[in-house]
Each structure stands twice: as C-alpha cells, then as structure tokens.
Amino acid sequence: MAPKARGELGEIRTTLATLATNGNAKSEAVVASKRDVFKKIINYMTIGIDMSSLYMQVMTCAVASAEDVVLKKMLYLFISTYAQANPDLTLLTINLLTKDCRDQDPTIRGLALRSLCQLRVANLIEYLMSPIQQGLKDAHPYVRRTAVMGVLKVYHLDSNAVLNAATLETLREMMARDGDAQVVANCMTVLQQAGRAQSFSSRGVVIPLVNRIKEFSEWAQCQVLEAVSGYQPSGEQEVYELMNTLDDRLAHSNSAVVMATVKLFLHLTITMPATHQQVLERIKEPLQTLMSRDHYETAYAVLAHFLLLAQRAPSLFSQAYTTFFCRQNEPSYIKSLKLEILVAVADAENAHAVVTELSEYVGDIDEQLAREAVRAVGRIALDVQDVEGIVERLLGFLDTGKPFVTAEAVVQVRDLMRRFPESAEACIASVSGISPEDLEEPDAKAAFVWILGHYGESIQDAPYLLERMAGEFAGERAGVRLALLTAAVRLFFKRPPECQRLLGAVLAAATADSNQDVHDRGLLYYRLLHAGMAAAAAVIAAPADALAAFAEEQSAELRNRVFDEFNSLAVIFRAPSATFVPPAPHAPLAEEPALAPVAASSAPVGGGVDEGSALLSAQEQEESLIDVSANSSPARPSGAPTAGVAAPAPPAAAGGDLLGLSDLLGGGGGGGGAAAAAAIGPGLGPPQPPPSPSLALAPAPVLAPADFQARWVAMPVAARFTHGLPPATLAAVEANAHQDFCQHAAARGIATMASGGAPPMYRFYFHAKPAGAAARILVEAIVSKPGALASVTIKADDPALGEPFAALFRTCIDTLA
Structure with missing residues (x-):
C-alpha cells in the first residue's frame, strides 16, 4: 500500500506542475482536470495519507484558477487540514485568504474567512482579527454569520486578543440591531460560551428576541427560550405578556422547542402559585402529544418530565391516569417509567382502577415488568391505605406460583407491615403459608425472616421455619444472616423454650462469622443477653414506631433541585447535574500551596x-458510589482468642446457662459458660482492634x-x-x-x-x-x-x-x- 501511495503521490505532483504551467488556465478542460486531481487529493486525505508534501504545488495550481469556486472550496479544506501541522507553510496562505476575504462574491468571502479562522495556529492570530472585524460589518448575512463564529474560534485560541479588540461588545450591539436572525443566534452562542450570559438579563435584549422568535431556526428558538428563562420580569403583567407571546410555541412541531417553552413558563410562574397551577394544566396537552409520537426516545424524555411534575402536583395529573397505561409494543424502559408515573398519580379515586391494570402486568411474560408491577402495587398500598382491595391483591401475588413474583410480594408485604403495623393481622395468614424453600432471592429471604422475627408470636411454625433457614446460615448473604440473627433474638423474648437452641446456634455462627458486621452484631447481642434479659429486650426488641418514609424515596428537596434544571439531563438521571457533570477546570494543582x-x-x-x-x-x-468492598472487611479469625488476650467467661446468668450453649456445643456442667465462649470465638472480652491489612x-x-x-x-x-x-x-x-x-x-x-x-x-x-x-x-x-x-x-x-x-x-x- 505504501509504495503504491508514494508512486501515485509522484504522479499527482507531476500533474499539478503541468496544470499550473498551462497557459490556458481558465479553459473548461483545464479547470475540469484540476478539479479531478484535487478530488483525488481530498480522497487520499480522508483515508489518512499525508498529502502535506504537495502544499506548494496545490497552492500554485489553485491560484492559477482563482475564479473557480469548487477549486477554492477544496483548496480551503486542504489548507485547514494541514495548517496546524505545518505552521510555516500556512503562513504562505495568509495573503491568499486575506485577499479572498475582500472578494466580490459573498460566498468566497465567507469561505475564506471561515478557513482563515480554522487554521488553529496561535502565532497567526494577529492576522485574523482585522478580517473578522471587517466580516462583522459585511453587508451579506452569510459573511456576518461566519465572522461571528470566527470570534469564538479565536477566543478559544487567545481570549485576550478578542477582549482587547472589544469584539464581544460588538457582538452585543449586533445581537440587538442585526436584521438577520441567524446572525443574532450566532451572537448568542458566542456570548454564552464566552461566559457573557449576563448580556441577556436586560429587558432591552430579551423583549426584541421574544418578539421575533418566529424568525429563528428551531435550534435558535431553544437558545432564545433558554436565555429568557434567566430573565427576571418586572412584575406579573410582564410575565403574562411573555407567556401570551410565546404560547403558540407549545404547539410547535419540534419537541425541543416545546420543552424549552414549558420550562420557561414553569420558571416564570414559580413565585405565582395560582398561575403556576394554571400553567401545569396548560402544558399537559402539549406534553401528552409529544409522548404519543412514535419516537420512543422522545417519549421517554417527556415521560421523565411528566414523572417529575406528577410528583410535585399529583392531583393535577390524577384524572389522566389512563394515558400512562402500558401498550404491548412499547419497549421496557417506557413501561417502567409509566409504572412510576401511575404510582405518583394514584389517589383514593383512581387507585382501584390503577391497581387492577397493574395486576394484569404481573402475569406478563416480561419478568422485569412483572416485578415492577408488584412493586408499584406495594407502593400504592403504602400511599393509599384506605382503598379496599389493594392489600388483598398484593397478598394474592404470594400464591401466583412464580418464584420472582412471590419474592417481590414478600418484600412489599414487609414494607407494608413496617409502615402500617395495624395491617399485620391481615397479612400474617398469607405469609405463614410460605415455605423458606420457595424463596431464592436474598431480599425476599431477609423480608420473610423480618416478618417471622417481629410477628412470630402469631405464626405457629415461626421458630421451626427459622431453624430450617439457620441450618444454611453460613451459605446465606450477609443481609440474610443479619436478619436471621435479629429475628432469632426477638423471637426468643416471645417464645423462649422453642427458640433457645435456635438462638444458641445462630449466635455461635454469627460470632465466628468472617463478616465484620455479622460478627459485631452477634457479639453485641451475646453480651446484652448476659447483662440482663430486661436490658437486652429494651434494646433489641423495643416496640418500633411506624415508619413515615423509606430511605429509598427521593426527598422533596432533591426533586426541587432537579426541577430547577428542567429540560436537561438532570431530569432523566433524577439527580442534579453536579453529580454527573465534572466541575469546571480550576487552577493547576502546581499553582496551589505545595x-x-x-x-x-x-x-x-x-x-x-x-x-x-x-x-x-x-x-x-453527591454521586451515588458503590462500595465494592461491602464484604471485604478483614476476617476475624475463628477459634482461639487473639494471642496475649484471654477470653474471660461471660457473667453467670441467673438460672444457669441462659442459652443452653453447653449442651449445644458438647460442654458439660458448670464449664458451659467457658466452653460456649471458646466455641463462639474470640472477642468476648474487651473489644479488640481489627487486624492490620495484609x-x-x-x-x-x-x-x-x-x-x-x-x-x-x-x-x-x-x-x-x-x-x-x-x-x-x-x-x-x-x-x-x-x-x-x-x-x-x-x-x-x-x-x-x-x-x-x-x-x-x-x-x-x-x-x-x-x-x-x-x-x-x-x-x-x-x-x-x-x-x-x-x-x-x-x-x-x-x-x-x-x-x-x-x-x-x-x-x-x-x-x-
């Protein structure tokens, strides 16, 4: 490939030299030949072959046919491609480009100015400012548009050159008086990226932009609407005038324009509660129209905004709940979001109908949808307690015969009993019929164990169900082991004779566990039990108050922060942009105190x-990071105590061996306490520091x-x-x-x-x-x-x-x- 490329490169060089010396350079045949060879050069450039060695021949050949626009376009592309790698040769093109910036044809002027600003060579900036300033005053809008964007390119290379020439002030004036809408839009873009967004905060700038918004392109309209959203109107009357002028933007065919208008209306009326409610009513129809389009990506973005609004004002969207029922052909991510909206808009009037629809999804072949439908019913049962039939439907999911549905239902029943302890009596009969072997997922096992521990006095087989699960203690996840430990202790206080051996076995396994959390909790319970039954019961089995909210629920404060960034990725990610957008670069660390x-x-x-x-x-x-070392705490050795530290025997409890560990572990007589301590493992004395990392x-x-x-x-x-x-x-x-x-x-x-x-x-x-x-x-x-x-x-x-x-x-x- 390389020899062939070198041979063809020599042929192209010879052809360029022949065409450059042709006497009749303006003839159609010669110009057509030049176009062909230039096209070949551009083709080689696109596949990565370095053609910079032809720089002088290309320049000479193109200058000989300076009036041909097609050749000039290809020449400008060639120059822009190799300018940064060949700054010395690029200097030779400055005169040509500067001359073309004064051409009679506005297309040539604009192309030359654009190419001049694309050179990206810092030591050539002194040659750029004069053509740019001339371009800003050009009579043709295409040249002015190009000159405005050229200011931004130079600003990124050397901001001081732009600031010293007061070019940004010129752009502010052009934004207010230029007759071409695209020129105004380009001025807005440059000022925003140059950190001059405060230029749009005055009434003299905002009102003219709003009045001529229909002249702008769709992208520029979004820019205008975003700029106006930062404007503070002088009073309510001005708010109404702005909304009346922009009301037709809610019916625009472009979804970005509609969403930008919705954001503007919501932010303008945030301090006017009555008007804000009317705005929420007004925007429902445009958002539903966008949601019903065939583009699922757009529908997902709109649904994410619907969810945010429904969480802030559920009553305004509760009557439109049927809009969010799932369709069979919709992708799973759309269905998942719709289920969340149904939960948000559910109230006493529509909860029965919503739960009936969700119950249909539980039998869907899509396992993920079925799981989310069970969760949705559980969340509605938590939020809308007074509606009859919701809890019965949730309990009915326990008998579907599908393990994943049963697992999700157990978790939701556990949460229901935590929020509403008075509902426990209705739930116990259904839960008691579950076999531990039917639960394979750790969360479901932990939830089932929690129910047995808190309401075991009403479940006849609770101690024996826990014993079956405790037999696999070492093979369970840490969360299940912690739940088993707590449930065994709580149930011991309610049914001591039946739980004595269960508690001894669980404590022995827990205190020898390699997981630090399980080990420490087991040790704590063991010491509490030997300190006194009353004290232990007050700490471990104290009556729990009903929960008002769960930690997984998004706080109102966080939703308000996301609402402030309406019509952005913050709504999609449900988190402020500061959690996923890197902060702006600051001064290098070397400049800070060393x-x-x-x-x-x-x-x-x-x-x-x-x-x-x-x-x-x-x-x-604020980013939510996963602690990959949740189970990586240093293992506490089992067996003998730490060297040099004797493991004292636990205090003798009234009535002999409280836990019966001497019988369980094969000890005898009065040595049961010491034998149990040795069997349970180290650490029964003063707490020891964790071993040093290896x-x-x-x-x-x-x-x-x-x-x-x-x-x-x-x-x-x-x-x-x-x-x-x-x-x-x-x-x-x-x-x-x-x-x-x-x-x-x-x-x-x-x-x-x-x-x-x-x-x-x-x-x-x-x-x-x-x-x-x-x-x-x-x-x-x-x-x-x-x-x-x-x-x-x-x-x-x-x-x-x-x-x-x-x-x-x-x-x-x-x-x-």
Whole structure:
C-alpha cells in the first residue's frame, strides 16, 4: 500500500506542475482536470495519507484558477487540514485568504474567512482579527454569520486578543440591531460560551428576541427560550405578556422547542402559585402529544418530565391516569417509567382502577415488568391505605406460583407491615403459608425472616421455619444472616423454650462469622443477653414506631433541585447535574500551596499533573458510589482468642446457662459458660482492634508526574468506595495545606503526587508500590467537608490489589490521631 501511495503521490505532483504551467488556465478542460486531481487529493486525505508534501504545488495550481469556486472550496479544506501541522507553510496562505476575504462574491468571502479562522495556529492570530472585524460589518448575512463564529474560534485560541479588540461588545450591539436572525443566534452562542450570559438579563435584549422568535431556526428558538428563562420580569403583567407571546410555541412541531417553552413558563410562574397551577394544566396537552409520537426516545424524555411534575402536583395529573397505561409494543424502559408515573398519580379515586391494570402486568411474560408491577402495587398500598382491595391483591401475588413474583410480594408485604403495623393481622395468614424453600432471592429471604422475627408470636411454625433457614446460615448473604440473627433474638423474648437452641446456634455462627458486621452484631447481642434479659429486650426488641418514609424515596428537596434544571439531563438521571457533570477546570494543582515532601525520595507534591486530562475528571460527592468492598472487611479469625488476650467467661446468668450453649456445643456442667465462649470465638472480652491489612507497601515509592498521568489513563479501576471521615482526619485534611494528612499517609507507604482544592471540596492523588513487586497503585481521593466523606477511586496494574489496598487505605483514614 505504501509504495503504491508514494508512486501515485509522484504522479499527482507531476500533474499539478503541468496544470499550473498551462497557459490556458481558465479553459473548461483545464479547470475540469484540476478539479479531478484535487478530488483525488481530498480522497487520499480522508483515508489518512499525508498529502502535506504537495502544499506548494496545490497552492500554485489553485491560484492559477482563482475564479473557480469548487477549486477554492477544496483548496480551503486542504489548507485547514494541514495548517496546524505545518505552521510555516500556512503562513504562505495568509495573503491568499486575506485577499479572498475582500472578494466580490459573498460566498468566497465567507469561505475564506471561515478557513482563515480554522487554521488553529496561535502565532497567526494577529492576522485574523482585522478580517473578522471587517466580516462583522459585511453587508451579506452569510459573511456576518461566519465572522461571528470566527470570534469564538479565536477566543478559544487567545481570549485576550478578542477582549482587547472589544469584539464581544460588538457582538452585543449586533445581537440587538442585526436584521438577520441567524446572525443574532450566532451572537448568542458566542456570548454564552464566552461566559457573557449576563448580556441577556436586560429587558432591552430579551423583549426584541421574544418578539421575533418566529424568525429563528428551531435550534435558535431553544437558545432564545433558554436565555429568557434567566430573565427576571418586572412584575406579573410582564410575565403574562411573555407567556401570551410565546404560547403558540407549545404547539410547535419540534419537541425541543416545546420543552424549552414549558420550562420557561414553569420558571416564570414559580413565585405565582395560582398561575403556576394554571400553567401545569396548560402544558399537559402539549406534553401528552409529544409522548404519543412514535419516537420512543422522545417519549421517554417527556415521560421523565411528566414523572417529575406528577410528583410535585399529583392531583393535577390524577384524572389522566389512563394515558400512562402500558401498550404491548412499547419497549421496557417506557413501561417502567409509566409504572412510576401511575404510582405518583394514584389517589383514593383512581387507585382501584390503577391497581387492577397493574395486576394484569404481573402475569406478563416480561419478568422485569412483572416485578415492577408488584412493586408499584406495594407502593400504592403504602400511599393509599384506605382503598379496599389493594392489600388483598398484593397478598394474592404470594400464591401466583412464580418464584420472582412471590419474592417481590414478600418484600412489599414487609414494607407494608413496617409502615402500617395495624395491617399485620391481615397479612400474617398469607405469609405463614410460605415455605423458606420457595424463596431464592436474598431480599425476599431477609423480608420473610423480618416478618417471622417481629410477628412470630402469631405464626405457629415461626421458630421451626427459622431453624430450617439457620441450618444454611453460613451459605446465606450477609443481609440474610443479619436478619436471621435479629429475628432469632426477638423471637426468643416471645417464645423462649422453642427458640433457645435456635438462638444458641445462630449466635455461635454469627460470632465466628468472617463478616465484620455479622460478627459485631452477634457479639453485641451475646453480651446484652448476659447483662440482663430486661436490658437486652429494651434494646433489641423495643416496640418500633411506624415508619413515615423509606430511605429509598427521593426527598422533596432533591426533586426541587432537579426541577430547577428542567429540560436537561438532570431530569432523566433524577439527580442534579453536579453529580454527573465534572466541575469546571480550576487552577493547576502546581499553582496551589505545595506540600512539604512526605519522604526524602518522594516526588514533590503538585508535580505538574495535567488537570485537563481524564485523571482530573472528578465526580461530585453527591454521586451515588458503590462500595465494592461491602464484604471485604478483614476476617476475624475463628477459634482461639487473639494471642496475649484471654477470653474471660461471660457473667453467670441467673438460672444457669441462659442459652443452653453447653449442651449445644458438647460442654458439660458448670464449664458451659467457658466452653460456649471458646466455641463462639474470640472477642468476648474487651473489644479488640481489627487486624492490620495484609498488603505490605514499599516505604517511599517514587513516580514521575508524567508517568503517573500516563498510568492513570491506562490502568483499570480496581476499587471504588466512599468512606466517612473521623473528625481528626477531616481536621488534618484542612490543616497546614493538607500536610498532616499527606504525612500520615506517607508513613504507611502511600506517597502524595498532588493535592489541592478549597472548602468544601479537596482533592488528593496518591501512589503506592507493593513491597517486592513491580506493580503500581494509584489513588484519587475527593474529600467533601459538608458530609465528611471521601470518595476514593483506586487503579492498579493488578486488579487483585484493589481490595487489599482499599482495606489499608480505610485503616489509614480511621487511625489518624
């Protein structure tokens, strides 16, 4: 391929030289030949062959036929492609382009000016400002449009050149007086991207834009409407005038224009409650029209906004509930969103009809839809308690014979009993008929165990059902093990004779569990029981108040923040944009106060890490991060107590061995308490600190900033988690330009590459090296002061290092004195 390309390159060079020296350069045959060879050059460019060596021949050949527009277009494309890589040769084209900027043909003037601004060569900016300023005054709108966008291109190369020439002030004037709507729209775009959005806050700018909005393109209309949404009207009368002028935009064929108008109307009337309600009524029909179109992507976006509005004002949308019934041919993501809207709009009047429709979906062949329908019925039962038949339908799902439906129904019944304890009597009969073997999902098992623990006195077989599940204690998930432990203790207080052996077996298994949460809870219950039955019952089995809300429900405050960003991705993601949009780049970390070296051989802090790269695309603290090490707590050894610490026997309880562990574990007589303590495992005495993480690190790792940057881009994510910061750690983060925190980390082999930030957000970049290994571990830690949280991302050459290092890093955070 390469020799062939070089041979054809020589043929093209010869052809260009022949055509450039042709005496009759303006003849149709010669111009057609030039077009053919230029097309061949452009074709080679598009497949990646470097044609820059033909720069001079192309220029000479094209200049000889300067009046041909097609040749000029291809010449401009050639120049723009190779300008940045050949700045010296590009300088030779400045005169040609500048001359063409004064051509009689406005198309040539515009094309030349556009090409001139696309050169992207910083040392040529001094040649650009004069043609741009001439273009802004050009009589033809095409040239003015091109000149306006050229201002933005130059601004990105050298903002000072634009500011010194007062070009942005010229754009403000053009936006107010130019007769071409696209020129005005381009001016708006440039001013917004240049950070001059305050230019649209005056009445003298907003009112003319609104009055001529029909002249703009659809994209420009969205820009105008977005700009007007930041305008503060002088009074209610002006609000009504703006809405009357823009009312016909609600019937526009473009969905973006309709949504931008809806956002404007809602924001203009947010301080006028009565008018705001009328606006909500007015926008229902346009939104339903958009939702009914065949484009499911548009329908999903509209439904997401419908959900937000329905959650804020459910009564206004409750009568239109049939609009949100699912159709058979709709994709699953549309059906899922419709079910959420049905839950939001359900009230005492329509709940029966909505639940009847949802019950049909439970029998659908789509398992995901069936699951979501059961959840929807459960949520309606929580929100609309007084409607008869809803709870009966929910309980009826327990007998469908489908394991996944039964599992979802058990979870919803558990939540119903937590919210409305008075409904327990109606639910117990149905739940008691379930066999543990019918439940395969951890959430359903945990919910079933919770019901047995809280209402076991009314379920005859509750202790024996728990015994069957406790036999598989070690094989269950951590959530199920915790539920079994609590249920066994609670039921013991209600039915001691039947639960004595059950409780002993569960406590023995829990205190020997490798999961820290299960182990600690088992140990706590064991000590409470030996401290006294009354005290233990007051702590473990105290009557629980009915829950007013669940943690999974989105708060009204968060919905209000999302509403402020109406008609944006914040509504789709149901979270403020700060949680998924990286913050704007700030000053490089090297410009911030540098830390003292943490070790004699470590790289200096703030060593030139490039914040414009993927390394510094930090997520905000409000982002919901998954703690990948939920079950990675260091295993507490089972068997004998920790070396050097004797395990004291538990206090003797009145009446002998309270739990009967001596019989269960094969102990005898009066030694039952000590035998039980030994069998249950270590830790019955004073709490011992968790064992140190097993990963050993080199004491003073060295890594160049450039190497850190390259590795960060290439390495996979090995672990990611959030961790609460103790007060001492948070104070160390803020103290002495972060030196205390960084030196504490360095003492454990975790060197600091860079640190910076200001309240309430700090950022740290660390690196470490396992002892005796060539692998590297890189860390990004973002500390949020308001929540006292650290969001940590760990990358490593070997992903297996992620979990051990995460445990070590947590220990480093928690042990700072």
